Amino acid sequence: MTAGSPSTPATLALERAGIPFTPHVYEHHETATNFGEEAAAALGLREEQVFKTLVVSVDGQLAVAVVPVANRLDLKAVAAVLGGKKASLALPALAEKRTGYVVGGISPVGQKTPLRTVVDASAADYPSIFVSGGRRGFDIELTPADLVRATDARTARIART
Numbered sequence: 005m006t007a008g009s010p011s012t013p014a015t016l017a018l019e020r021a022g023i024p025f026t027p028h029v030y031e032h033h034e035t036a037t038n039f040g041e042e043a044a045a046a047l048g049l050r051e052e053q054v055f056k057t058l059v060v061s062v063d064g065q066l067a068v069a070v071v072p073v074a075n076r077l078d079l080k081a082v083a084a085v086l087g088g089k090k091a092s093l094a095l096p097a098l099a100e101k102r103t104g105y106v107v108g109g110i111s112p113v114g115q116k117t118p119l120r121t122v123v124d125a126s127a128a129d130y131p132s133i134f135v136s137g138g139r140r141g142f143d144i145e146l147t148p149a150d151l152v153r154a155t156d157a158r159t160a161r162i163a164r165t
C-alpha cells in the first residue's frame with residue numbers, strides 16, 4: 005500500500021492474503037449519487053473498467069454482484085448462477101449492516117460477513133479493474149483473477165446494458 009492511502013477492511017484483507025493492489029484516492033462530492041460513475045470520471049477511466057458492488061437477496065440469502073458501472077445487473081442471471089429462483093437488490097441499511105461498509109463505499113473485499121460473490125465475466129477483458137476500496141472516494145485496482153481469488157467468487161455474465 006502506498007503512503008497516504010486509506011487503511012480499510014478491504015486493503016487489510018488483501019494485504020493479509022498477499023494480493024497486490026493499487027490504491028486510488030479521489031475527491032468524493034457529497035452531492036454525488038452515482039458513486040461508480042463518479043469514480044470513473046474522477047480517475048479518468050472507462051466505465052466498463054470500473055466495477056460496482058451490489059448486494060442482492062437471492063431467495064432470501066444475501067450475495068454480492070460485481071458489475072461494470074456502465075451496465076445494469078441482470079437479476080435473473082445472478083439468481084441462476086447462485087442456484088436461486090429470484091433476486092432483488094438488498095435494502096441499503098441491510099447491505100451496510102452485513103458488509104460493514106456504507107453505500108457508495110461497499111467493497112467486494114473484506115466484508116464483515118463474507119457473502120457469496122459473482123463477478124461479471126467482462127472483468128476478464130481488462131488487465132486490471134477498479135472496485136471500491138471500502139469508502140467513498142477510494143477505489144482499488146487489481147487484476148480480475150486476484151479479485152476472484154480474494155472473494156472466492158464465481159464469474160458469469162450477469163451484466164446487461
